[in-house]
Amino acid sequence: MTHEEDTSKQQSGQEKPVIRRDKVVVTKVTEQELAQIKSSANRCGMTRSDFIRARALGYKPRQRLSDAELDGLRQLAACRTDMVNFANALHGLTDNEKIKLFRHQPTMLDWYEKVAYVTDRVTDFLQSAQTANSYPAGTTNEEAKADGV
Numbered sequence: 001m002t003h004e005e006d007t008s009k010q011q012s013g014q015e016k017p018v019i020r021r022d023k024v025v026v027t028k029v030t031e032q033e034l035a036q037i038k039s040s041a042n043r044c045g046m047t048r049s050d051f052i053r054a055r056a057l058g059y060k061p062r063q064r065l066s067d068a069e070l071d072g073l074r075q076l077a078a079c080r081t082d083m084v085n086f087a088n089a090l091h092g093l094t095d096n097e098k099i100k101l102f103r104h105q106p107t108m109l110d111w112y113e114k115v116a117y118v119t120d121r122v123t124d125f126l127q128s129a130q131t132a133n134s135y136p137a138g139t140t141n142e143e144a145k146a147d148g149v
Contacts, residue, residue: 043064044063045064072125075125
């Protein structure tokens with residue numbers, strides 16, 4: 001470990017302070033509380049110790065995205081790619097070609113149906129991501145204190 005610290009100091013050109021956590025805090029919890037702590041820490045990808053320390057210091061750890069949410073994020077990225085491709089295709093048209101395209105009602109209705117689907121999917125994903133997290137996004141700030149945490 002000392003070797004790794006020395007290497008990082010040499011690479012960055014700065015000395016990083018070594019934080020030694022040698023104090024222990026002990027608390028008693030019920031079986032149900034312990035299960036909840038383990039579950040919450042696991043959902044956030046943290047050890048129990050790190051999770052409890054973060055919460056005690058006023059941080060709000062972020063819950064990792066579920067597989068369904070990660071899939072939604074990938075789909076959202078694919079939708080973005082489609083929209084960028086569409087915008088790039090429009091930029092390649094002359095002004096007269098754009099006017100013709102946008103005055104052609106069947107094309108515009110088809111485009112609207114596709115865009116409405118994309119925006120509905122984006123809205124669904126954002127709503128699911130907001131409600132699925134038991135902890136709001138962010139770290140320590142005044143909002144956390146206002147929430148009574």
